[in-house]
Amino acid sequence: MSLLRVTACGRSASHNGVVQRLWRSFWPDVAFAVAGLVSLQPRATDGSARGWPDAPLWLRLVLMVVPLLIAVRRIEPAVALPGLIGGAYLAGLLGQPDWFLLAGSVLALWSLAGRCRVPTVLAVAGLSAALPLLLNQLRGTLMRFIYAPSDEGYNYLSIHGWQRWQAILVVVVALVFLVIRRRSWAQAVTATERLDDLREFLRGPQYNHHRDVLLAVAACGLVLTEIGQDLIEGNWWSAPHWMPYAVAYASLVLVLRRVPALPVVILAVAALIANWQASTPILTLYCAFGLSLYRLVVLPARNQSLRWTVPTAITVLAAMPLITWRMRYPVMAQIFPRIKHSILDQRADGILHNSDYEAIVRHQWPISFALTLLLPICAGIAFRLYRRNVQAAQREAELEQAATEREAARVVLTERSYIARDLHDVVAHAVNLMVIQAETGPDLVRRGEDDVLAGFQRIGDAGRRALSELDRLLSALRDADGVPDPQLAPQPGLADLSQLVTDVSDGHLPIALDVSGDPVGPPEGQQLAAYRLVQEALTNVVRHAKASAAQVLVRVEDAGVWVEVTDDGSGFDVAAAARGTRHGLAGMRERVRIEGGTLDVRSTPGAGTTVAAWFPVGGGR
Numbered sequence: 153m154s155l156l157r158v159t160a161c162g163r164s165a166s167h168n169g170v171v172q173r174l175w176r177s178f179w180p181d182v183a184f185a186v187a188g189l190v191s192l193q194p195r196a197t198d199g200s201a202r203g204w205p206d207a208p209l210w211l212r213l214v215l216m217v218v219p220l221l222i223a224v225r226r227i228e229p230a231v232a233l234p235g236l237i238g239g240a241y242l243a244g245l246l247g248q249p250d251w252f253l254l255a256g257s258v259l260a261l262w263s264l265a266g267r268c269r270v271p272t273v274l275a276v277a278g279l280s281a282a283l284p285l286l287l288n289q290l291r292g293t294l295m296r297f298i299y300a301p302s303d304e305g306y307n308y309l310s311i312h313g314w315q316r317w318q319a320i321l322v323v324v325v326a327l328v329f330l331v332i333r334r335r336s337w338a339q340a341v342t343a344t345e346r347l348d349d350l351r352e353f354l355r356g357p358q359y360n361h362h363r364d365v366l367l368a369v370a371a372c373g374l375v376l377t378e379i380g381q382d383l384i385e386g387n388w389w390s391a392p393h394w395m396p397y398a399v400a401y402a403s404l405v406l407v408l409r410r411v412p413a414l415p416v417v418i419l420a421v422a423a424l425i426a427n428w429q430a431s432t433p434i435l436t437l438y439c440a441f442g443l444s445l446y447r448l449v450v451l452p453a454r455n456q457s458l459r460w461t462v463p464t465a466i467t468v469l470a471a472m473p474l475i476t477w478r479m480r481y482p483v484m485a486q487i488f489p490r491i492k493h494s495i496l497d498q499r500a501d502g503i504l505h506n507s508d509y510e511a512i513v514r515h516q517w518p519i520s521f522a523l524t525l526l527l528p529i530c531a532g533i534a535f536r537l538y539r540r541n542v543q544a545a546q547r548e549a550e551l552e553q554a555a556t557e558r559e560a561a562r563v564v565l566t567e568r569s570y571i572a573r574d575l576h577d578v579v580a581h582a583v584n585l586m587v588i589q590a591e592t593g594p595d596l597v598r599r600g601e602d603d604v605l606a607g608f609q610r611i612g613d614a615g616r617r618a619l620s621e622l623d624r625l626l627s628a629l630r631d632a633d634g635v636p637d638p639q640l641a642p643q644p645g646l647a648d649l650s651q652l653v654t655d656v657s658d659g660h661l662p663i664a665l666d667v668s669g670d671p672v673g674p675p676e677g678q679q680l681a682a683y684r685l686v687q688e689a690l691t692n693v694v695r696h697a698k699a700s701a702a703q704v705l706v707r708v709e710d711a712g713v714w715v716e717v718t719d720d721g722s723g724f725d726v727a728a729a730a731r732g733t734r735h736g737l738a739g740m741r742e743r744v745r746i747e748g749g750t751l752d753v754r755s756t757p758g759a760g761t762t763v764a765a766w767f768p769v770g771g772g773r
Contacts, residue, residue, distance in 0.1 A: 233264055403437070726755050
């Protein structure tokens with residue numbers, strides 16, 4: 153058992169070391185992922201690029217987030233590799249494969265060979281290499297789905313495809329990396345451990361900055377792609393040339409975790425401008441705005457309460473339709489200077505109209521948008537309350553555990569104080585009388601034989617009263633079940649175990665008694681402690697264990713006394729019993745400790761219980 157624990161601890165420590173190395177080396181992967189996203193951006197927004205402008209917007213948006221898999225290739229390469237190769241294949245359908253995605257695939261292969269087991273490496277590498285070949289069989293259908301049949305670039309684009317030598321190269325590189333990593337003693341981890349690492353990356357506070365950078369850059373790329381589609385369609389002409397890009401780059405403020413109110417304000421302004429200029433809603437921008445509202449509620453600056461964050465978020469949402477409703481020409485002309493040069497039209501009413509200005513102001517902020525953006529606010533409130541309840545429950549559980557431990561300690565201390573007080577008040581008085589009578593012995597000798605005999609009689613009477621009180625006191629204190637022993641009966645010992653077993657069994661529970669050695673040899677204190685231990689253990693067997701048989705084993709040796717009580721009953725959780733309200737185990741441990749011995753209680757639910765104690769010679773204190 154100890155060897156298994158040592159092995160498990162070694163694996164856990166090794167895995168923790170791997171996690172620390174992953175954390176330290178994560179920033180280069182984040183930078184590489186950002187570079188890959190930036191490399192795709194020009195083709196996604198350039199109207200003159202062949203293939204990309206004619207592809208569906210959703211496909212371009214999907215390709216914009218594929219480089220993010222480079223950031224997690226050290227954590228879960230089995231997911232990153234097929235995603236990166238699939239992204240490179242889709243990029244080839246739109247024009248030509250992206251070299252950043254192909255380089256990321258090589259890095260994912262390297263991590264796959266060192267982090268996963270050999271069967272997983274071969275399976276993932278083979279699947280990743282074969283997937284593009286399978287898609288080649290459906291290439292014509294895919295191209296017709298992506299492009300219109302009359303597209304001039306269709307024939308050119310259909311030439312590019314995933315070749316067999318590329319698939320073979322992926323498998324060969326995986327095998328080479330596998331040999332290199334295994335020779336360098338790279339340690340493979342299980343799928344469960346990789347999943348735990350991925351969960352830690354998504355939730356762990358040490359990765360907050362990494363996640364914020366990836367989130368901000370990805371949001372910026374998605375918004376820029378969608379605005380680029382709008383520019384291709386001829387919108388935003390009345391805005392300055394820099395304004396569409398400023399609106400797209402506004403999503404980068406999501407990296408500001410410490411001041412969550414600033415992203416809300418900046419993205420609210422960007423969403424207003426996009427609402428005025430875009431022909432269709434920029435959904436990714438509105439999603440980024442909703443995310444900033446959620447983070448304002450969930451991640452308040454300086455631990456601000458909901459009384460501050462929620463009104464701020466609702467005020468911003470309420471102000472947006474009001475601004476678009478009350479905005480007038482002088483302010484709009486400052487925001488969009490080109491409307492100043494628009495041709496004025498005179499209509500039937502005889503009033504000159506600025507058609508461009510009127511087209512902009514007709515784009516009022518829909519109330520439905522404001523209501524929809526209430527959802528992330530509500531989600532943030534719910535999550536924050538849930539987190540608060542979880543923390544409160546954890547604190548309550550910790551306090552209950554601490555209170556239970558304090559109560560158990562208090563019971564032991566209280567029991568000791570009772571013993572000390574009663575020994576002082578009851579026994580010490582009788583002992584003092586004995587001392588006084590003994591000190592008067594010389595005077596009694598001079599008085600005569602009758603006085604000497606009377607003095608010894610008084611000493612004997614005081615000693616017997618002290619022993620009687622002490623026996624009664626210890627019997628009452630150590631009886632955990634509240635059944636007192638006869639006050640004047642002599643203290644039981646190992647020789648009385650046979651009668652105890654007969655009384656407890658009462659013909660219903662078979663109890664085997666095995667006593668070896670001289671039962672009257674050990675000191676009376678040890679005999680009494682052993683007897684009480686067996687009595688308490690057998691009482692628990694009868695009342696709680698639901699056992700069909702029990703055994704009492706006593707070994708009297710020169711070095712001490714060994715006592716063991718075993719049953720085949722239902723058993724119990726020793727740790728839970730120690731934390732509970734019953735203090736029978738605490739009484740056993742205290743009695744054994746007073747005699748200088750050791751107590752071992754072993755039990756498993758459904759597998760019986762064993763109570764064993766060792767009382768060494770001369771161990772009493």
